[in-house]
Amino acid sequence: MNRTLRALLPLLSDLIVPTAVYYLLHQLGVADVPALIAACAATAGYTVPRMIRRRRVDALGLLVIAELAATAGLLAVSGDARLALLRPTVYLTVAAAVFLLSCWRGRPLTYTGATPMATKGDPERTAAYERSWHNSPQMRDTHRRLTAASAAAMLGYAILNAVIVYSFPVSQADGLQKVPGIALILAIMVMLRSRVPRLSRIVDAEQQRSAGAHQGATDPRA
Template identity: 40%
Template sequence: MNAKLRAVLPMLVDVVVPVAGYYLLSACGLDDFWALTIAGLATAVHALVTTVRRRRLDGFGALVVLEIALSLVLLGVTRDPRIVLLKPSFYTALAGVFLIGTCLAGKPFTLDVTRPMAVGGDPRMAAAVDAAAAPGTGYHREHLRLTAVWAAIWLVESVVRGWIVLQTDVATGVLVSQVPGLVALVVGIAYSRSRVPALRRHVAEYAAVSASGTPASPTRPGS
């Protein structure tokens, strides 16, 4: 599987499969509630498999666990298809609150999930990234802003998606309600990419300090 296909696969699973699954199951005679619930299982299974493969419960894994728990609660308390269709809005609202919580705790979500990409398997880069990630550095502040922006994006998306679901019938809402999520991803990815040069610059400063043999100060490079 090439890199481009790996990049779009999560979106295909999370968007295309549930929507196509709903229309297919509806055509087979299932009522809206079960068609939406069964079609949504593909997303839950994909998220769970991804977490298991990572072999550790990091911020991403904790978010997946919270979302699965929410799915089980909703499944147990309602048989209203519109509530099931609102479930992604609950997910993204939960994600937004969770991201804000990581900022308040001083461990912004993006700091953890982007570390493997920043390190690239290089022990020297790992040391530089870890030094740059100390609280109070420019790199850490960049990740606080980045995580906060993603939190705001998902909170807005949850409100817009919820409004669409409540204003349309179920069959229309299944398709149209995907639009806010796609827009949110495009906006979030565009902002994230715009901050990559600054993040790389902060890490490069710490890598240069490490290469020179000078002890790195957590508040000096990129402060």
């Protein structure tokens, strides 16, 4: 199982598990709101043990748990199942705004996401990757474009999700909204992977430049 698939599995599980639980309960005659609450609980049921096995606090896992708790509470108070299905629209709109902001403030968020792909965990390449951000306009432009494209994809899914929620019955909308969700995750991963060769070349050039500078500084004939 390659590194990319391992990174995707938790995200795909967060989409697939609650959907499977909801449809199973729905087929058994459970009403929409209790079925969605149970689906939230099922997702939390494997997110918490996952953090315990890793023996570390998983920020993404905590976010999922907080999101599910808020959703279950909202469902219990309002009784409106569609509000829970609008959850991705709200979060992805906020996420897209954060992604866009990172293009102009600090470093684009894809910088961190692409780091293991471009460096392969090599400490020297990681250091060169860091230097490349400061020394290579191409590196900065690549990440800003990637981050902006990811934000656009998130906004597109957020709008599509709202359309699905209010165009179909709850039982159909809950399943249909997962399809573009999975497509969004895969699209962002494909965009990152497609730029890895370019980023790797930038890192290679930075390593060569640094090695040349070091050799020149230590060469007694210089």
